[in-house]
Amino acid sequence: MARKMTAPKKPYRGSGAKNRSATFAALDLGTNNCRLLVADRAGDGFRVLDSYSRIVRLGEGLASSGQLSETAMDRAVEALKNCKTKLDKYRNCQVRCITTQACRAASNGNEFLQRVKKTTGLKLETISPKEEAKLALLGSLDLVDDSKDFTLVVDIGGGSTELSWVDAKAAKRRGVSGSAARPPILGWASFPVGVVTLSETFPEHADGGDPFWYDKLVEYVVKLLRENDAADRFGPLFEAGRGQLLGTSGTVTSLAAVHLGLSKYTRSAVDGVWVSQEGMDAARDKLRFATPEKRATEPCIGPDRAELVLAGCAILDAVWQIWPSERLRAADRGLREGVLLSLIHSNKPAGKKKRKRTRNVKNQNNTNAKPKTNALNGTDNLSDSLDKLS
Numbered sequence: 001m002a003r004k005m006t007a008p009k010k011p012y013r014g015s016g017a018k019n020r021s022a023t024f025a026a027l028d029l030g031t032n033n034c035r036l037l038v039a040d041r042a043g044d045g046f047r048v049l050d051s052y053s054r055i056v057r058l059g060e061g062l063a064s065s066g067q068l069s070e071t072a073m074d075r076a077v078e079a080l081k082n083c084k085t086k087l088d089k090y091r092n093c094q095v096r097c098i099t100t101q102a103c104r105a106a107s108n109g110n111e112f113l114q115r116v117k118k119t120t121g122l123k124l125e126t127i128s129p130k131e132e133a134k135l136a137l138l139g140s141l142d143l144v145d146d147s148k149d150f151t152l153v154v155d156i157g158g159g160s161t162e163l164s165w166v167d168a169k170a171a172k173r174r175g176v177s178g179s180a181a182r183p184p185i186l187g188w189a190s191f192p193v194g195v196v197t198l199s200e201t202f203p204e205h206a207d208g209g210d211p212f213w214y215d216k217l218v219e220y221v222v223k224l225l226r227e228n229d230a231a232d233r234f235g236p237l238f239e240a241g242r243g244q245l246l247g248t249s250g251t252v253t254s255l256a257a258v259h260l261g262l263s264k265y266t267r268s269a270v271d272g273v274w275v276s277q278e279g280m281d282a283a284r285d286k287l288r289f290a291t292p293e294k295r296a297t298e299p300c301i302g303p304d305r306a307e308l309v310l311a312g313c314a315i316l317d318a319v320w321q322i323w324p325s326e327r328l329r330a331a332d333r334g335l336r337e338g339v340l341l342s343l344i345h346s347n348k349p350a351g352k353k354k355r356k357r358t359r360n361v362k363n364q365n366n367t368n369a370k371p372k373t374n375a376l377n378g379t380d381n382l383s384d385s386l387d388k389l390s
Contacts (some may be wrong), residue, residue: 016283017242018283023049023090025230026339027083027097029124031059031158031196033250034079037336038090044176046340050086054079056303059102063197068106074113077119084120099124100132100189101194105166119193127204129190133162134183134337137171140331141179146172150186150234150243152323155334156251156315158196158308163319164188165243179306189228193221195251196378198311204292217314222321231322238323245325248334250305251312257300258283265300271332277320279327284313 024046025038035053039046043334049297056075058068088096103109103126111126127135137144138154146168153164170184202217210216225231237243247253259279275283287295287309296306320328 008343023093024340024343025087025090025093025095026336026343027080027087027095027099027122027124028058028335028339029058029076029080029099029103029307030335031062031100031102031160031194032057033158034058034076034083035336036083036086037340038086038093039340041344044345046344050089052079052083054082057158057196059105059194059196061200061210062102062106063200064161066106068102068112073112073115076118080116080120084122094169094343096343097122097124098127098135098275098335098339100335101129101157101192102126104129105159105192129160129162130188132160132183132335133164133190135342136162136248136334137164137166137183137185137338138176138180138245139334139336139338141171141176141244141341143246143329143331143333144171145244147331148242148244150237152234152243152245152319152325154245154247154249154252154316154319156247156249156312157194158192159192161191161193161196161315161319162188163191163230165230176341177345180342187230187233189230191221191228193224193315195308195311195315198314199308200313204307204310206215208327211214214310214314217311218317218321221315225318225322235322238325243323244323245320245323245328246327246331247316248331249312250330251309251316252330253278253332254305254309255283255287255313255316258286258298263299272332273330274327275330276327277325279366280316283319284357287313317361 007202022142023038023040023242025036028035032055033053034056036051037048038050041049056072056079058072058076059067087093099113104125106112106244109126113126117123131153133153137153140153144166148168151166151168151171153166155162164185165187167184167186171179174182174184198217198221202213202220204213232244256273256275257265259271259275259282260273262269287298287301292306295301296303301309
């Protein structure tokens with residue numbers, strides 16, 4: 001059944017309408033999952049026509065070997081073949097296929113992309129952490145709440161975690177179209193830790209032999225996050241109660257579903273729900289103090305997520321320690337939706353555009369320099385942006 005993201009409007013019939021794609025598709029091959037959405041335009045949003053999702057664990061073993069394994073690549077290629085079969089059903093479809101941290105980090109990432117193109121015909125684009133942060137925000141923009149000055153968008157992936165500090169009032173004011181052209185992101189940061197890499201770095205003992213295992217995960221991530229200057233820049237603002245969290249990852253939606261006590265995961269019940277920190281802590285503890293076997297029987301976790309969900313919880317706990325908020329909003333949306341919206345809004349009839357000067361931003365992954373929060377709003381110094389909101 002088609003899923004509407006916004007109320008449909010009459011299609012635009014003006015200049016350039018004949019050249020616009022009738023259908024759009026977004027394929028996101030992550031470190032853990034392969035996801036596809038096919039949709040058509042519905043006003044400023046879209047209406048989902050088809051979808052696909054499969055856990056492939058492309059980044060399995062990457063943390064220790066530095067390479068994508070043959071087994072992991074085989075799983076991913078099979079999933080991508082299924083996606084191609086679905087895409088072949090649609091004519092005049094504008095498609096964007098992206099991949100993220102696993103292919104960014106793997107020494108054989110380019111070879112894998114060439115294999116995918118030769119085997120499936122799909123051309124995967126390895127996007128930067130900055131682009132990933134922008135798309136995650138765009139996909140969840142409707143859930144940004146402007147009752148606080150700042151929203152921290154938390155995207156916990158399989159191989160990395162992207163954080164974006166957003167001017168919430170500007171996000172509401174600009175809307176999807178304006179935010180696609182000029183993201184209201186005051187700063188962003190990418191950290192090379194995700195649910196797959198963290199769980200492999202700190203494997204869980206089935207017998208629960210180390211009572212401090214979970215605490216070690218949180219301590220490790222906190223130390224990593226504090227190396228970035230965003231802890232000092234944004235931490236005091238969140239401590240003053242001026243910010244709140246928006247989680248776009250499977251970790252967050254799974255925890256929210258456990259908190260709600262759902263007997264079966266239901267997107268409509270989870271997407272957009274607010275959960276207090278106490279509520280999320282209780283859901284986390286229910287999973288933390290369960291055996292792996294018991295955790296796998298949770299209806300909204302299952303065996304596929306049981307091994308990884310606590311690593312995601314540890315990352316979320318670390319984020320919450322540094323940028324505190326009374327509550328968090330769960331978003332069952334993210335990169336795929338962001339890709340679709342960026343395609344739709346870049347596909348609108350072209351009008352006159354004002355030329356704007358842009359400044360280059362240094363790569364977050366430069367390991368020779370102290371990590372800094374990068375700005376996406378054209379300012380070299382984040383203090384310029386923060387002073388306006390202080």
